[in-house]
Amino acid sequence: MKRRRFLQMMGGLAVAAWSPWRAVAQSYDDPEDIHARLKGTPDLKLVMGNGDISVVIAGDSSPLDKRRIEVWIRRSATAVSTYFDRFPVDHWGLxxxxxxxxxxxxxxxxxxxxxxxxxxxxxEVSEEYLRNDWVLxxxxxxxxxxRVPMRSEWxxxxxxxxxxPIARAQAGQMPPQEVWRWAVDDMSKGQPQAGDKGLDHTHTWGRTYWGGAMYWLLAELAIYKKSDGRYRLQDALRAINRASGGNTASWSVEQATHAGDIAVKSDALTSLYDELKDRPVTVDLNGMLQQLGVSEVAGVIRFDDRAPLAELRRSITSPRGRSQT
Ligand SMILES: [Zn+2]
Structure with missing residues (x-):
């Protein structure tokens, strides 16, 4: 997807083309500067269930007003809180x-x-663009x-x-068809290419973003099958979030997969990691999508409710009630 390629192009860091009259504006590329700026009085303070969100707007945002920024942050936080059943950290500075x-x-x-x-x-960002934003x-x-070691950035x-996309679908912000379109159109970019040495040793854009996403889709299917439909990947991810407290913790991948596996009573995450970390494994994506009952016919994503894993597919993206506001 172009949008994710953009992130990669930018190397995850801000490299803005500055207009001369803004050349003196601080770009906040250095996390130390960002920390210092966030220690000041916030422009917005939001509470999302357990989570306190402090927002600092670094400079003049007009004509984009603060209210629209707040609506955008709340909408994004609602999606993530729906998926994890809480805002993922107690304090967050944006x-x-x-x-x-x-x-x-x-x-x-x-x-x-x-x-x-x-x-x-x-x-100049439009309201519609903010409503459909995936970045936040x-x-x-x-x-x-x-956080895990950089070799496992994937x-x-x-x-x-x-x-x-799943979090947004569960919050009712995106139709399920759009979620699965991402799997049909983009996930194959994560397949190993010539010279691949496994996910922990191949740090290309495709393997990092989509190879990583494939790991989690494989995990989704493995957890469902190993538990006879009792558990979802979401249960494992919520457990990893609760046990670690989120991204302020620094763990090994093994610690994370173990914490997730305990919650779903199998070795799904750990054994998949063992399988994919040191060797190139081409994944049968079409076979997985077929089992889930996802196909594309004349440019339209179609669902087959008679497919063996149709129940799993429906439950991954179906809108659900939220336990917090
Ligand atoms: Zn990222």
């Missing part, structure tokens, strides 16, 4: 950096000294899991890639 243009991003999230995110937002939901998903990026 630095919104107004920029020229009508876009959202690039964005980066850190957790080593408190959960913080920096996101660029175009002053992706960043908020990063809050939920502990574990975190794949998780945010996998969870983001």
């Amino acid at each position: 630095l919104v950096v107004p920029e020229d243009g009508g876009h959202v991003g690039p964005a980066t999230t850190w957790g080593y000294a408190g959960s913080i995110t920096r996101v660029g937002v175009g002053r 939901v992706h960043e908020m998903t990063h809050l939920a899991l502990p 574990f975190m990026e794949g998780n945010a890639t996998y969870v983001e």
Whole structure:
């Protein structure tokens, strides 16, 4: 997907093209600067269930007003809170950096000294663009899991890639067809190419984002099958979030998979990690989509409710009640 390629192009960090008259504006590329800025008085303070969100708007955002920024943050936080059944961390600082243009991003999230995110937002961004924005939901998903060693960046990026559209669908913000379109159109970008040495040793964009997302889709199916339909990946991810407290924790991948496996009473996450970390494994994506009853006919995503895993597919994306507001 183009949008994710954009993030990759930017290397996750802000590299803005500055207009001369804004050349003196601080770009906040350094997390230390962002931490310092977030220690000041927030422009917005939101409470999402257990989660306190402090927002600082770094500079003049007009004509984009604060109220629209707040609606956008609340909508994104609602999606993530629906998926994880709580806002994923107790405290989160968000630095919104107004920029020229009508876009959202690039964005980066850190957790080593408190959960913080920096996101660029175009002053001319439309309401519709903000309503459909995926960037902030992706960043908020990063809050939920502990940080793992950089060789396993795919574990975190794949998780945010996998969870983001599902969280929005569960919150009723996106139709299920759009979620599965991402699997049909994009997930094959995560298949190993020539020279691949497994997910922990192949740090390409495709393997990091989509190879990682494939790991989590495989995990979704494995957890469902191993538990005879009793558990979902969502149960494991909620458990990892609760046990770690989110991205301020620094864990090994093994710790994370173990915590998730305990919740779903199998070894699904751990054995999949063992299988995929050190060797290239081409995944039968078409076979998985067929089992889930997902296909594309004349450009339209279709669902087959007689497929063996149709129940799992429906439950992954069906809107659900929320336990908090
Ligand atoms: Zn990310």
